[in-house]
Amino acid sequence: xxxxxxxxxxxxxxxxxxxxxxxxxxxxxxxxxxxxxxxxxxxxxxxxxxxxxxxxxxxxxxxxxxxxxxx
Numbered sequence: 814x815x816x817x818x819x820x821x822x823x824x825x826x827x828x829x830x831x832x833x834x835x836x837x838x839x840x841x842x843x844x845x846x847x848x849x850x851x852x853x854x855x856x857x858x859x860x861x862x863x864x865x866x867x868x869x870x871x872x873x874x875x876x877x878x879x880x881x882x883x884x
Contacts, residue, residue, distance in 0.1 A: 829859070839859050854879055860872070
């Protein structure tokens with residue numbers, strides 16, 4: 814059960830499949846300014862590729878987030 818029908822809420826993870834043929838990756842960054850506050854930022858990277866061609870692959874990611882909250 815997902816969405817409005819889930820009384821306690823729901824989290825759905827959709828993973829990217831490892832590529833069994835090519836290496837690849839991606840990176841992202843975001844910066845935001847809070848009124849009367851400081852900077853919030855996040856950054857992340859992901860990479861993956863074959864370990865054994867056509868049989869075994871990997872995908873790994875790392876992510877960091879810093880949020881400035883005004884109380």
